[in-house]
Amino acid sequence: MAAKVVVFDFGGVLIDWNPDYLYRKLIPDEGERRRFLTEVCSMDWVVRQDGGELIETGTAELVARFPQHESLIRAFYARWHEMIGGVIAEGAALVEKLEAAGVPLFGLTNWSAETFPYAWDRFDVLRRFRDIVVSGRVKLVKPDPAIYAEMFSRIERHVPGVAAHDLVFIDDNIKNAHAAAALGWHGVHHTSAAATEARLRELGLALGT
Known part of the structure; x- marks a missing residue:
C-alpha cells in the first residue's frame, strides 16, 4: 500500500x-x-x-x-x-515535487516558539504545508511520542481516515525517524535529498520525472 x-x-x-x-x-x-x-x-x-x-x-x-x-x-x-544559512535548495525542490503531485504536506519541527517566526517570515517554503507542529508552541519535543500524536491528530483533520502506515516522516536526526517508525509511520532518515526522494518513490509516491 x-x-x-x-x-x-x-x-x-x-x-x-x-x-x-x-x-x-x-x-x-x-x-x-x-x-x-x-x-x-x-x-x-x-x-x-x-x-x-x-x-x-x-x-x-x-x-x-x-x-x-x-x-x-x-x-x-x-x-x-x-x-541560519538559508533554505536548502534540494529539500525545497522535493517539497515542490510532492506538492505538484498533490501529496498532502505537513511540518513537524523542534524549534523555539520565539525564534520560529523569524524563519516563517523569511522562508516561503515553510508556507507550503497544510499544518505545522512547532515543538516550542506545543511544549513537546521529538522524539517524544506525544508530539507525533499531536501531529497525527492535526493530519486527521485534513485527511480523514488516514492511518499511521499512510504517513512518511523525514528527519535528519535518526532517533526522530526511528521514533516515527515505532509508531507505524514510515520513518526516513534524511541524509540527502536524492536518497530521500528515492525512498519516497519506493513507498509509492508519484513524483514525476
Whole structure:
C-alpha cells in the first residue's frame, strides 16, 4: 500500500541551521568551539528552549552556571539568525515535487516558539504545508511520542481516515525517524535529498520525472 502523506522536519532538511556559522566568528579555535557547544550551549540546553522554555529563562540559568562565558552564551539567541544559512535548495525542490503531485504536506519541527517566526517570515517554503507542529508552541519535543500524536491528530483533520502506515516522516536526526517508525509511520532518515526522494518513490509516491 502506497504512502499518502509526507511530514517534514525543517532544520537540516529544508533550512540550513548550524551554530558554527555564528560561533566560528566568536571562537576561532575549533577545539574550544566544540567544547563550548558541547559543554555549555549544548544541544540538550537548546532542546529545552525548543520545548517551550523561555529563552530569557534558559539564558539566565546558563549564565549563572557559566558566568565566565556570559557574552558567548547571550550571543546564542541574541545573534541566533546568524546560525541560519538559508533554505536548502534540494529539500525545497522535493517539497515542490510532492506538492505538484498533490501529496498532502505537513511540518513537524523542534524549534523555539520565539525564534520560529523569524524563519516563517523569511522562508516561503515553510508556507507550503497544510499544518505545522512547532515543538516550542506545543511544549513537546521529538522524539517524544506525544508530539507525533499531536501531529497525527492535526493530519486527521485534513485527511480523514488516514492511518499511521499512510504517513512518511523525514528527519535528519535518526532517533526522530526511528521514533516515527515505532509508531507505524514510515520513518526516513534524511541524509540527502536524492536518497530521500528515492525512498519516497519506493513507498509509492508519484513524483514525476
